[in-house]
Amino acid sequence: MKRLLCLGCLLAVGLIGLADSAPAQHTRGSQEVADYVQRAAERLADEVPPRATQRRLQAYEPYIQYFSQLSYSRPGITVNTHFVRALIAAESSARPRVVSDKGAIGLMQILPETGRRAARALYRSRRAFRYVRRADLRSLDARDLKDPAINILIGCYLLDRYNRVFANNLARTVGAWNAGPHRVRQYGKTPPYEETLTLIGRVNAYYLYFRRHYGR
Secondary structure, eight states: OBOOOSSTGGGGGOSGGGOOOOOSSSSOOHHHHHHHHHHHHHHHTTOOOOHHHHHHHHTTHHHHHHHHTSOSSSTTBOOOHHHHHHHHHHHHTTOTTOBOTTOOBTTTTBOHHHHHHHHHHHHHTTOOBTTBOHHHHHTOOGGGGGSHHHHHHHHHHHHHHHHHHTTTOHHHHHHHHHHOHHHHHHHSSSOOOHHHHHHHHHHHHHHHHHHHHHOO
């Protein structure tokens, strides 16, 4: 089964080759964005997930393995397990009940309305998922996003959607995850926000770590 993701094999040679630039609107200009991504990638290249994060992450390995191996919108195409691990580690330090100051919830830091839309789509698909009851998807409550299985299922579904829409591009997929897909469309490329660009560098470093640790 083919596992396409924004990270893909190009990450083996580093993030810099994937870095998008963005038009000079509101924050950073094109060259400045490209330079910032390069600096972030270099600065974070040796960063690894803290040991405490890795220990917590182990508890969710069955969910990560199962939900990342499902095809959601393209037959035979799944999300990359290492990327799911990296995103969880970078976004929440593998803490399932954490809530950000923007209201994003759980392991993969999903906004409630985004989660509800995804849950409804998954419910309408009539698929049965291990670890998650279909009834929970029909009327998702924000508190349900603190359930690790539900959070990872919805997160993998969203990653698949963003990868499909943004052609498996690292910067655009992480940009959509962090700033929203509308911002990627607005700028045409990576949203030039410092938080987003830093997240790209951190996820890249964690991905490479997990790939070395778990193997391809």
